[in-house]
Amino acid sequence: MASLKGPGKIETYDGAGLRVAIVHARWNTVIIDALVSGARKSLLSAGVAEQNIVVQSVPGSYELPFAVQRLYAASHVQAAANSSTGDISATDLLSASTTDLTKPATTTTATKDSPSQAPFDAIIAIGVLIKGETMHFEYIADAVSHGLMRVQLDSNVPVVFGLLTLLTEEQGLERAGLGSGKKHNHGEDWGSAAVELAVKRRGWA
Ligand code: DLZ
Numbered sequence: 001m002a003s004l005k006g007p008g009k010i011e012t013y014d015g016a017g018l019r020v021a022i023v024h025a026r027w028n029t030v031i032i033d034a035l036v037s038g039a040r041k042s043l044l045s046a047g048v049a050e051q052n053i054v055v056q057s058v059p060g061s062y063e064l065p066f067a068v069q070r071l072y073a074a075s076h077v078q079a080a081a082n083s084s085t086g087d088i089s090a091t092d093l094l095s096a097s098t099t100d101l102t103k104p105a106t107t108t109t110a111t112k113d114s115p116s117q118a119p120f121d122a123i124i125a126i127g128v129l130i131k132g133e134t135m136h137f138e139y140i141a142d143a144v145s146h147g148l149m150r151v152q153l154d155s156n157v158p159v160v161f162g163l164l165t166l167l168t169e170e171q172g173l174e175r176a177g178l179g180s181g182k183k184h185n186h187g188e189d190w191g192s193a194a195v196e197l198a199v200k201r202r203g204w205a
Pocket residue numbers: 025026027028059060061062063127128129130131132136140
């Protein structure tokens with residue numbers, strides 16, 4: 001009997017015109033790289049333009065919530081600056097408050113091949129935590145899970161939860177499509193989730 005587990009019937013959404021960021025940790029790089037590739041692959045196959053996918057890295061998973069929050073803030077302030085005149089200063093970027101981010105986004109229309117200057121429509125946060133001998137794993141997993149949820153609710157942007165919390169390296173390889181069982185790459189699901197949420201969010205504004 002087929003497994004009952006999994007994301008259910010696949011729904012497809014058109015990612016054309018979306019701007020999506022992938023923020024990933026560098027710990028456990030082999031697994032991370034495969035997950036990032038999987039996410040990119042499904043964003044591209046949903047129609048998100050290559051130039052509208054921005055990839056940023058941070059040292060470890062603990063840094064993900066802060067990086068996601070600041071990257072989104074910066075994209076918002078940059079979009080506002082582009083739609084008026086003049087350059088945006090570093091001070092403006094750093095001072096963008098949570099309140100600013102929940103206001104309707106000012107968007108600019110990109111030509112077909114130019115990168116979009118709009119705020120991100122969704123952000124995928126990717127990290128791989130592997131349990132060790134101490135309590136590090138529990139503290140980081142808990143903090144990052146709550147941090148990412150807080151960022152998406154406070155900032156009003158979908159943040160896809162691409163944090164694998166693993167007991168062994170093998171579990172990570174399997175979930176990145178690299179294991180001997182050659183299971184599918186969870187990064188692909190995260191790319192699809194980002195596109196679906198970004199499209200639906202436009203309708204829920
Ligand atoms: C310190 C640490 C440990 C022990 N394990 C991991 C891990 O498995 N995956 C991961 O992404 N990061 C790990 N880190 C690093 C922390 O996330 C963080 O980068 C440092 O504590 C510095 O804030």
